[in-house]
Every structure is written in structure tokens, then in C-alpha cells.
Amino acid sequence: MKRIIKRLALVLWLSTVALTPALAQTLPSVKPEQVGLSSEQLGRIGAMLRADSEKGQIPGAILLVARHGKIAFFETTGVLDPATKAPMTRDAIFRIYSMSKPIASVATMILVEEGKLALSDPVAKYIPQIAEMKVGVEKPGADGTPTLELVAPRRQMTVQDLLRHTSGLTYGIFGDTLVKKRYLEAKLFEGDPTNAEFVERIVKLPLASQPGTMWDYSHSTDVLGRVVEVVSKKSLYEFEKERILDPLGMKDTAFDVTDKARQSRIAEAFPNDRTIGTNTEFFDPRVPQRWQSGGGGMVGTTMDYARFCQMLLNGGTLDGKRIVSPKTVAYMASDHLDGSIAPGPLYLPGAGFGFGLGFAVRRDAGVASVPGSVGEFNWGGAGGTYFWIDPKEELFVVFAMQSPKQRTYYRPLLKNMVYGAVTKANGK
Numbered sequence: 001m002k003r004i005i006k007r008l009a010l011v012l013w014l015s016t017v018a019l020t021p022a023l024a025q026t027l028p029s030v031k032p033e034q035v036g037l038s039s040e041q042l043g044r045i046g047a048m049l050r051a052d053s054e055k056g057q058i059p060g061a062i063l064l065v066a067r068h069g070k071i072a073f074f075e076t077t078g079v080l081d082p083a084t085k086a087p088m089t090r091d092a093i094f095r096i097y098s099m100s101k102p103i104a105s106v107a108t109m110i111l112v113e114e115g116k117l118a119l120s121d122p123v124a125k126y127i128p129q130i131a132e133m134k135v136g137v138e139k140p141g142a143d144g145t146p147t148l149e150l151v152a153p154r155r156q157m158t159v160q161d162l163l164r165h166t167s168g169l170t171y172g173i174f175g176d177t178l179v180k181k182r183y184l185e186a187k188l189f190e191g192d193p194t195n196a197e198f199v200e201r202i203v204k205l206p207l208a209s210q211p212g213t214m215w216d217y218s219h220s221t222d223v224l225g226r227v228v229e230v231v232s233k234k235s236l237y238e239f240e241k242e243r244i245l246d247p248l249g250m251k252d253t254a255f256d257v258t259d260k261a262r263q264s265r266i267a268e269a270f271p272n273d274r275t276i277g278t279n280t281e282f283f284d285p286r287v288p289q290r291w292q293s294g295g296g297g298m299v300g301t302t303m304d305y306a307r308f309c310q311m312l313l314n315g316g317t318l319d320g321k322r323i324v325s326p327k328t329v330a331y332m333a334s335d336h337l338d339g340s341i342a343p344g345p346l347y348l349p350g351a352g353f354g355f356g357l358g359f360a361v362r363r364d365a366g367v368a369s370v371p372g373s374v375g376e377f378n379w380g381g382a383g384g385t386y387f388w389i390d391p392k393e394e395l396f397v398v399f400a401m402q403s404p405k406q407r408t409y410y411r412p413l414l415k416n417m418v419y420g421a422v423t424k425a426n427g428k
Helices: 002-023 039-054 100-113 128-132 159-164 178-185 195-202 220-232 236-248 302-313 326-332 404-419
Strands: 060-067 070-081 094-097 135-140 146-151 275-277 298-300 353-355 360-362 377-380 386-390 395-400
Touching: 039 060, 039 070, 039 404, 060 302, 100 159, 100 220, 100 236, 100 302, 100 326, 135 178, 146 178, 159 220, 195 220, 220 236, 236 302, 302 386, 302 395, 386 404, 395 404
Parallel strands: none
Antiparallel strands: 060 070, 060 395, 094 298, 135 146, 353 360, 360 377, 377 386, 386 395
């Protein structure tokens, strides 16, 4: 009898061990009311998304709302791919574009915690060619036509500048200044460069502003990805996989989807809605990529990113795996822009928000056109994905769709409606 009991105990223990990895891929689900949210109001959001999909405004979407470490709403709507009409599924794989930035930023802070780099370090310490970059200043020519004068930077860009987009680098796909035109003309992405090759190209271009003087959305995080490679002596993906993705169970987050068995899960946009900026079309994740863009090259699932959000909300840990310290998360989610830094002509964080190390950070309870809490942090991807984390309310939201044209429409709408579902505010 004792032998039978021991064998049963062994079988039960082995079953638990075998199930643990699968269980680690999800967060527990509860009824919204159990975490102070309204089922009725969250249902309105689902109904709205279904109606928008049915009338052809978006192909499909997924919305995940979690509070107190539990999923209160996780609903799919519409189609995964307009061509096949396959229904949207919870494990759909999306191009997350700039939601890659917070992951690369956390990777950087892991190295900071280990003493392998400092935010005050000049980027040229790791990429010497950066020191040779000049600042492009537009001036009127003799005939009134703007010309570009190259001047020396007043100081070198730092690692912190890369994290908060004050490096002086820019994107060519948004705007039409002479410097931005140079970025477009350089065809930085042509031929699928490695991160090292990408940096070799970008250092030949001018900076759009003096380092540390302006917030300008940019290739900063792409250069940051190369810094991670130089310091870690691994590819960006290898380092992120080892230190973030695998520990968090983010099994579908990568820079491509070469596994044919998973390719049927890739979400697609409408044929006429696949442009994210000037001369920039949706990339095909089925094609292996050499360029591991820390600023915009990743794909992943809603649940993968939910686990990343929960880790940040928990202060850097999930399921017993410590990624970074709570002090590091708090530091990243603090505003790193002071009065000496201009917001720039395209200030994407928006009114009432500053910028931390990898994402926008809410400064004021008011000012912004949407509700929220001071200390909330968020960012979105050009393909239509979006997330925000509200530590005060112990709440986070992940929204996923593939519709560049509609990306800015849904972000404020979802904030209004999700906060409208809060029936019990924390601390009240």
C-alpha cells in the first residue's frame, strides 16, 4: 500500500512539473467584477470592435484587460487575415513595431544593473563612429532655398539619450525636413543589414538636433540594440531571448516567423492599409531577417506582451523570474524630460505626458485628453498595437490589430472606455 501511495505521489509530482511550463504561459482569468471592473462596460468595447470589424473598418482585433494580476477581459473579434477570412484567434501573431522598444530598453537596463554600461556613457564608447556625426542645421540659401549646414555637436549623445529619444537621431519616414530627406535617400533598410551594418549607414547621416535638446522620435532604439550587442557580445535577439523572452514565457516574440507551423497565425491588414510611413510598407515576418530592429522589428502575441506588462507592473518579476529590480522599473517609468528639452514638432507622447526610458509617462492627472493616473506608462506600434500600464490602479491593457490607418483612432477611445469600466478605484 505504501508503495502504491509513493507511486501515486510521484505521478502527481511529475504531472505538476510537466504542466508548469504550459501554465506559465497564461495569467489567471476572473470575472471583471472580482477586480473592480464592469462586465457591462467592457462588453460595450467588445461590441464596438465587432461592429467595426463587420463594417470593414478593421480586419479584426484582440483586447486584453488585466487588473490585480488577473485577466478580466480577453476577447477576439473579426478576421485574422482578410484574404482567407480565417477568424481572429487569441494566439494570433502581430507585427508589434515600436512595442519592440520597451523590450530593447529593458535589455539595456539589465546590462546597466550588471555594471556593464551606464546611462551617462557616451554612445561612442561602444560605437566609436557615432562621435563623428554632425548636426544638420537648415539655413536659407542665397536664392531663399533651404540648405543644410553641418555643425559639430555641443556634446556627445549618451545611452540615456538613446533611451529617451533625445539623441539627435530621427526617422526619415515621418516629416519632410532636409535631414529627414537624407535619411530616406540613404535607404537605411535596403538589403536587410545586420545591426552593425545599419549603424555603419546611419553614422554617415546628420543629426536632426543637438543631443539632449529635443525629443524626436527616431532610430535611437535601433542604435541602442547595437549597443546591447556590443556590450553583451551576443545578437540582440539572443540576449533578449535569454534574459527576457524565455524567462517570461514569451515564446512567440521574435524578429520573424520562419516556423511554417506558426505562419498561419500571422495577422494581416487590408491590402490598402499596409503603409506605416513614407516609402515604408508592412514587412513580411515569414522572411528571415538579418536586421534585428530594436526599435520596430518584432512580432508577438497579445498574451506574450501581457506577460511582459505584468512583469513591469510587478516591479520586474513574474512567476518567480526576476528580470530587473523594482527600482529599475520605477526609474524607467519616471519622466526623463526636463524643461531644457523641447518637445519637437511631432511629440507623440502627447499633452500631459513626458517620456521615460522606452515609453511615454503620464505627468498630470489632467491636461491629456484621456483619463488615467499619474505614473501610467504606454506606447504603441505603427501597425496598430498598443499597451498601457497603470501602476496606481494595478491595471494594464494590451490591444492588437493590424491597421496603420486606424492606430491613432482607437487609442484614446479604448482609454475612455476601459477607465469607464473601473467601478472600484484603488485607494478609494
